[in-house]
Amino acid sequence: MGITFAVYGAAEANERLIPFDLIPRVISAAEWRFLERGIEQRVRALNAFLHDIYHRQDIVRAGLIPSAMVNGNSAFLPQMMGFDPPRGVYSHIIGTDIVRTEEDGFFVLEDNLRTPSGVSYMLENRETMMHLFPELFAAHRVAPVDRYPELLRQTLESVAPSGCDGEPTIAVLTPGIFNSAYFEHAFLADQMGVELVQGSDLVVEDGALWMRTIRGRARVDVLYRRIDDAFIDPLNFRPDSLLGVPGLFDLYRAGRVTLVNAPGTGIADDKAVYAYVPEIVEFYTGEKPILKNIATWRCSVAEERAHVLDHLDEVVVKEVHGSGGYGMLIGPRSTRQQRAEFAERIRANPGNYIAQPTLALSTCPAFTGSGVGPRHVDLRPFVLVGDRVRVVPGGLTRVALKQGSLVVNSSQGGGTKDTWVLED
């Protein structure tokens, strides 16, 4: 049971279907208030961390984070040093992955500060549910999520370059139709009423960014780019990139256009840096972290590595830069041979791995082949940071549809659910 809707259509290898489970995941108003406070605290601290890392590096001077972990990190962009983005915001659009364990409440699993995707599913899932079950919405007070595109637009407008007069022009930059998140790029541009552009539509000329329109060139002030740092500008980063715009980064550094998110934000959502986020929150906010981290062993540290190698059958090992559920070892589900392979990889390149305990992830009811059954879920609320922090009450709930599976990624058999935040 359950329905399947076309993400992009179907059939071609570059397009997938993501199953949608009909039973909504419900979050109470009190739980949401807690989450909202925790997320806001965390994204403010991480933006302060990014500002610090690209300026004085006080946190390194204070001895809280090893210099090598920052300055030797492949996600660190030296080209960003000393640059002040509008309003001091680096990561404007964030998808914080949160899990719940049975006893201990909410934990942050990952801070996605680069170009998180999935918000279109949150919106489409709600549309689908309201279409199929209007009576449920009449009977429950479910907080609406459909303001997201408007909030996104406000956020983007609020970080326009200081020299921009009048209403800023926004565009969404996509790598093109073969990107797996293309549907979302098009969806967001459409919902905000802005142009969806590709690198070939843009040109840097006369100290400004322009898009080529049927009326000639039109200025762009804020570019919500959905391509990775390395590809945004072949003159400054990967020279073989055809997706970006030559000279874009220089224009950005000159304060003539705003890139959202800023280049170089990956340094703050790196899995090795993740282990330091509680210290980061305290260092910049002076407050105790509201949301907890999952205990994380850094394989780069000798004692911690020894613990991981001794407990490979209990822990989850992840690559520092991995994503999408690839390159993981799930200890309790692994074979002796897989564990031996991972042990070798960890010894060969310890800095590339972290490990976390296997979590007793919370479950939600879901439709399965044999009726309703419990399935593990996570939650990705979407946060916007501009002139202020905006969080829509909801998020993307991903569900591991295979019985017992802990991996919710769509590439590994995961599906999605509508997420209901109830109002008091």
Add this chain to the structure above:
Amino acid sequence: MLGRTASSLFWMARYMERAENIARLTQVGHRISLTPDSTGGYREDWKSTLASAGWLAVFEARGGKLTAAEVQRFLIFDRDNPSSIRACLETARNNGRAVRTALTREMWEAMNSTWNEFSAIDPAGVDPGAMAELLDWVRQRSAQFRGAMLGSLLRDEGFHFCQLGTFTERADDTARILAAKCNVLLPANEALGGERNQHQWDTILRLVAAAGAYRYFYRDRLRPRQVAEFLMLRPEMPRSLRFCSDFIAPALGALAAMTGGGASSVPLGEALAADMRQADLDTILRGGLHAFLIEFLARNDVIARAVGSDYYFD
């Protein structure tokens, strides 16, 4: 609107129109192959079908055999033939997908579901007897797409780029079919108006979905002069060259009014429409039907290129 968006809308509409034309061409070819010929066999006239589509040379160069199965596969399913129905539907849909936000949901769903269903077909699994049904379906889907466009698309620049794509392609298709069949309408050793080749004239009309319309309009049997007039010069016939040029010129004018552009395309479109309005069949025939069609094709193409340069397609 981005220049790339305009380009994608133009080509999307062109390829949806072309898919329909190739479907009709293939159906007519199939119909001919079922017609007994004077020697007691059947008229396997696939060669002329390929010539009408403009793909005979490519097909022969690849060593294709002129059998029903091979030609149909080439016209319907071939991935390397950029004008096969498959390629048309895929190209149309990829163009549409690249500018998804400029389309209405109805247009996108019409095109997307067509491609999804078509691409799921295994060519080897299609029963020869079901081919006609498949081609009917393609034509219906193309009509559905056009209906969605006319019924739901905002009348702004995007609409006119779509219309330009549709009518540029349609004019091109009709002119090509006529050029390929010139010798039938006007055999070298016979004055126009001879009475042979009745079934061939009928075929030409069917290729442009005009057989019924012809009978209704002229209340007469098939006469080559009237067939030629109908498909080239009648403003009432929606696939005639005149009809298409009558549609292209105002679309170019509307775009120019909206954007302040159109410097090179507007005069060219107006000149072609004016020439087609004033054209006289006898004059055309005196100058040579084939030469007239070739010139028309060239002018149609020049207009399409002018649209590209006027509106920053490249």
